[in-house]
Amino acid sequence: MRYLPLKDADRSAMLTSIGVSHIDDLFRDVPDGLLNPAIDLPDHQSELAVERHLGALARRNHAAGDGPFFLGAGAYRHHVPATVDHLIQRGEFLTAYTPYQPEIAQGTLQYLFEFQTQVAALTGMDVANASLYDGSTACGEAILMARRVTRRKRAVLSGNLHGHYRAVAETMTRFTDDELVLLDPDAENPAAMLAAAKDAIDDRTSCVVVQTPDVFGHLHDLTALSEAAHEKGALVIVVVTEAVSFGALTSPGAMGADIVVGEGQSIGNGLNYGGPYLGLFATRDKYLRQMPGRLCGETVDSHGKRGYVLTLSTREQHIRREKATSNICTNSGLCALAFTVHMALLGGAGLKRLARLNHAKACRMADTLAGVPGVTVLNTAFFNEVTVRLDRPAAEVADRLAAQGILAGVPASRLFPAAGLDTLLILAATETVPDEDIAALGAALKEALQ
């Protein structure tokens, strides 16, 4: 076994030092008859054989780069510079643990500090944590945090929040006594949806959760909603599932958000069939101590030199146990590093240009879609994603195009199976989409809808 350095001679010598004669003497606490069960699995294989097996599995998937590709809905295909992957594979980053020994973990700690700064700047908030699992769990944690801050239990969830985020919030409050007000999705009239969310806020409301760009790609000015919520003493939680949009749109902080949560995958990280992803979580200074997750802070060492440590861990489970702000232990360190590196390369100026290019692609896509008979584009304001209404079930059309090698979008029914949105298709266009692929999409849709 190529990963195991002990040889049989070592093993014998070590057993002798320990004073036992057989390895199973060390397992003597295992109940009788349960040691060394037969395991019906294959024995070890060469690296070549394993590569062949995995390679064969990988080839059974249609990779996004294999043809025209327009999927989004919470996971976006962007171009990640080769530098990013090179740097995150440095053994010192890849094979380090949580930086509990700061003297020999400044590499991790400093990039986490840089990450926190970037996330705070992008969201327009005061502070950000060192990442959570993903956007959906970050959203759930935000709802729980709002309860701790407001000591209220009633959370209003906008209807145009990503269907999976809504489902995760339901799960995370399933065994607490939180009450979720779940509004219906409205792809056709986003302003009405926002008005409904505003109307649902009352004196018992802990928070209102609203996404922009929303799951259908609509953009929202949340200023009025925030004012209304604050008037009632509720917090505003803004969800952003496409981090590149921060480069184009008024920041949630500027629109009055109290907590901003998001999916950071778009910057630095690949699609990876849904994971690992990167939960962004930012808030106002005043709510800091109710924030979940790891935090990195600046300090000095014994020589007075600036350095970084994990801090405020009295919020966390390893200190507070059942009284912790959450049970979270792991963050998404390496994904946060990828984000930080990519964001350092982009800078604010580069992110702005990238976002503009995304918007340009989406405008071109929207115009092409609008020209296809049987297709209605529902969005007037959007970033890099739009929703269209077709004259037949969207899943059927998407499957048909997939068979032709075109991954055309996410049917809304897959996110909201019971909401009667069967004819809606959600399509994204990023900088990775060449104009000819947009044309190919238009042509294929035209044919499919004839």
Place this chain on the structure above:
Amino acid sequence: MRYLPLKDADRSAMLTSIGVSHIDDLFRDVPDGLLNPAIDLPDHQSELAVERHLGALARRNHAAGDGPFFLGAGAYRHHVPATVDHLIQRGEFLTAYTPYQPEIAQGTLQYLFEFQTQVAALTGMDVANASLYDGSTACGEAILMARRVTRRKRAVLSGNLHGHYRAVAETMTRFTDDELVLLDPDAENPAAMLAAAKDAIDDRTSCVVVQTPDVFGHLHDLTALSEAAHEKGALVIVVVTEAVSFGALTSPGAMGADIVVGEGQSIGNGLNYGGPYLGLFATRDKYLRQMPGRLCGETVDSHGKRGYVLTLSTREQHIRREKATSNICTNSGLCALAFTVHMALLGGAGLKRLARLNHAKACRMADTLAGVPGVTVLNTAFFNEVTVRLDRPAAEVADRLAAQGILAGVPASRLFPAAGLDTLLILAATETVPDEDIAALGAALKEALQ
């Protein structure tokens, strides 16, 4: 431009510091009218655009992994553990220069010392250098070295030396007064070829150059040849183009070689369409000072700690200029590192098992080929490569199989265009060849030769 950190503001400030007003003032020594010519080439492109362009070019090639593959003849497809490529991409290795400042280059120096030790052990020689460009130029350098050692000018080249190696030797002696005795290739009767080489040695001979496994895959016991050469005062240069064979075969040193040169690509390095490759060069202690190329040696630092430096550089061009042993400046450092890492993983025991597996695959291939009507296997003793005689031109057959996705072997006519070997095909089988590919080769050949 993503690689250029200066901004226009920096440039202006720096020009001011220098005391000129325009960048072209710094180019004032350029003759009038020749500065800033129009360059009819495209402007800079995004990383994404460049990746697309290169990706499209790459897809126009049939990669070895795309189907059954049996090419060898001096370049072999082996499985390289993922660890190797990971380690050679560490920035500290990849972006370092020749280790002229040993205090901050011990990483490079120590692996070169390890590499030299490995090459010496594998070839059965006393010392090895820190690598040359490739096997063919190493062979040419060995011939020139033999002249320096023996002060004779007549080199005998075995007929079954790789055709390209022979051509390179001709080029490298074209403008010296060395005389090359070029024997004819003999794929059918390797013993006769060896006897002819032995007979060609006389009192004026500086060296005899012989390859084993030879270009047709035949193995040779060189003991008698070495004795004969040494009797006449000539050196024996043994060429090995498949480094994995060191794991299976009696070492050249044990058969009396004075210089062993080889192509090290097989260990740690990919096919890369022929380069970069790795020239191995080893010899006896007594000839050390006539050896070309860089050498790394052990020493101590100012605290008495063991360390490594480049040494014996009085042989080299940067010190000796026109009196140097060769004009070589660059070696194949990173390829040598890949070799060293792969070889460290294998160890002597692993290399032996790898070599045995190669031989087993080749035996299976030879048996399959022998069973195809119209095919005659010419080899009785071989390592991982054999030559077959077909009943029609081999290049035609190879092209036909290539069109079916099977890369069947190298036609001997491509190495020896004028030697009348048109019906010969040279085929290698390494550990990367699954048994079903051997069966597919047999079936395709059978059909092609019907």
Place this chain on the structure above:
Amino acid sequence: LKEPLIFELGREGETGVDLEGPGAFDDRLGGLAREAEADLPGLAEPEVVRHFTRLSRLNYGIDMGLFPLGSCTMKHNPRLNEKMARLPGFADIHPMQPVSTVQGALALMDDLAHWLKTLTGMPSVALSPKAGAHGELCGMMAIRAALEARGDARSVVLCPESAHGTNPATAAFCGYKVKPIPAKANGRVDVGALTAALDDTVAAVMLTNPNTCGLFESDIREIADAIHAAGAFFYCDGANFNAIVGKVRPGDLGVDAMHINLHKTFSTPHGGGGPGSGPVVFSDALKDFVPLPYVSQGADGFALKEWPQGDDDASFGRLVAFQGQMGMFVRALTYMLSHGADGLRQAAEDAVLNANYIMAELDGHMTPSFEGPCMHEALFDDRFLKGTGVSTLDFAKAMIDEGYHPMTMYFPLVVHGAMLVEPTETESKAGLDQFIGALKGLADAAKAGETDRFSGAPYHAPMGRLDETRAARQPVLRYRRPD
């Protein structure tokens, strides 16, 4: 070696990324365009490479040496796993692609599930939890859902004091009250006390096995029987599965739910604190109470069940937006196929052998907390430092000067000044001997009164000891441009 922050290095308006121009188009941002770009200076690519390369060199990782962090299982991370996870067929597929276009991905998840079920001897597995603590949540939610399904939610969860903090935190998250279980002098659960605490308010008992003292719970079958007899469920924290994989199946021990940290037992990299992955295996009693989505066999190959169907659907819901940590699934399966059943068992044996060897060799120099044998980690307490003026913290920091990452300190809480040493199976005997020698040397130095060597340690690290109190009292959590 002082590395500035990227914000101190960068320049406004600079970028290290080239992009094609957007071409002509009409803006459709609906008046919501960001007014000022984010105040994040950019850097050219060479500057970025240097900054992060230099930062990395301030870190210690497994690739540099022994990383004996007990309870964390810092073992070798094979690069093959990284290579496989980057195949475009895995790395460049979207979580919402039509299932017909991701049959290989679903087959891989099904493969991984088969390995996990076979190795644990349990009939069902949920892959989607994103980390160990998330797996605990998944397991405890399944337990609560099962109890509610029988109309019996109960209110209490029992945990030993030696448990990872995530255990009580998770139980609280599910609305349970946490009660402690006492331990015996030999470091194991007191079965009598446990039995006495088990009544019809107890929903579950959460145990770690091998436990956080590095010991196998020898009464585990009796414990499981008592739990089941009380109508409760047995949740096992599988953080230490590395010690027993291939040797004992948790299913045979009576476990109802157990998470498996793929980044511990199956060597997906820790990455400086994540991402992890925490699949949960379930017993027959819980197997219907699993989260969505999951892979199933459909008529045309694999399918993905994403939403509940009908009232009889027992799932407690969706834990995360998509299918879980696919990148980690690829790495873990690569690791499993590489080891095989034989290699996994050998790995567990070697992990246990290495820990016992350390404990045996250091006995007399340091003070093992419990009688051996241990499992894959050796627990010491600070009795050997008594009267030396050297604390566990000092001792750990002095290890840095010897070229090692310190062991886990002050955990578990049940012994004084705990030092939990986990070498893992990927260390050689020569490497262990060197490590043992270094620890002996330190223990002897402490006893010989060489306190300077400890109180100021580390001396040979990129930084001296950091002021954690100041960090917490005056939190500075982001860079702000000086005025």
Place this chain on the structure above:
Amino acid sequence: LKEPLIFELGREGETGVDLEGPGAFDDRLGGLAREAEADLPGLAEPEVVRHFTRLSRLNYGIDMGLFPLGSCTMKHNPRLNEKMARLPGFADIHPMQPVSTVQGALALMDDLAHWLKTLTGMPSVALSPKAGAHGELCGMMAIRAALEARGDARSVVLCPESAHGTNPATAAFCGYKVKPIPAKANGRVDVGALTAALDDTVAAVMLTNPNTCGLFESDIREIADAIHAAGAFFYCDGANFNAIVGKVRPGDLGVDAMHINLHKTFSTPHGGGGPGSGPVVFSDALKDFVPLPYVSQGADGFALKEWPQGDDDASFGRLVAFQGQMGMFVRALTYMLSHGADGLRQAAEDAVLNANYIMAELDGHMTPSFEGPCMHEALFDDRFLKGTGVSTLDFAKAMIDEGYHPMTMYFPLVVHGAMLVEPTETESKAGLDQFIGALKGLADAAKAGETDRFSGAPYHAPMGRLDETRAARQPVLRYRRPD
């Protein structure tokens, strides 16, 4: 930080590679089976990763900081280039595949050739040379072949004393006698002396331009004309092409042959001393005298001419076994496409600007050897150290303690105690300012008599100064197992 050799770490019989078994077969090694396996102990994979990771950390590379090694052009190595070179369509193709199966590879070589020819303004290029010195050999062989073709081999090559050592060594390799060309006080070739030396025995003049003093040869057109008037050829060492790419075309200067170090100008990584790649461009007069093989346009796409055909074939033969450094071609073309014509010109300008900025800022602290402006490297001599007791070597070693790789020392030979500083275009102004500050500090310290800081330097490196004399006098060139 002492890292043993792999032979001291490994164990006999150990291996870190798993292989399938060979199955049943009859050995056909003809009695030549190796008796004992090579005496090379093996290591498990984790040990190998650690060993080489630790070794790497003893190195300095561009990724860590400024690497101002004059004449070597240590610039940023983009990782995109590495990624492209690893595409299976480039990395996993065999040099002898049927040309129909490698049309993309040949197209890439044709693309690269087009860029090189356009940038140099020359009509032909040979891609196969494996490094700069190999390119020189290629160029000089073409010259000799062209001379022989006109029945006029000649016997002498003229080189300036400031030339790289490879120039005279190459000329000697081609059977020529080397004669020196004197320089003027301004660091450039003395045209009068050169013209006087040019007679009908002179085959070629080898010049570096920009020259190794970092200066552009201002009389280059006159020199070229004089060379051609004497019936000789003008070989230009293109090591310093980085300074002028996109700004001046060597073809316009009258050059007949010039090699281009892809690892300098086009940023393929130096890799600790190779592999390099040294394509050679040729003028009309030499364009038929090129080595084999080369890419040509055939009826069915690209073809490869591998062997001479007919007596009129002017090629001087084959330089290497296959087609050259394909891996480097991919990297270099990736770099060219990334920069484009505009970016390459900007890179040359920034390289020259950076060098002149250093020279201007350090003037007064150190002693520039010649009046400015320089090209992409600034040459200093040791006059500023006169009387300080500090040598160029000491000064260079003290730079290590400042966190920098030293500049090139004692080259070129034409000034005393030379220090040749080449920052390249991939340094920021802030980075240069820091570097300039460090050098000023050192120069001031030397003048202030702080000799300790220099004589024992480096103090902050993995090792102290190494005993090179001992290494040469008692050569130990390989590990041998202690008895």
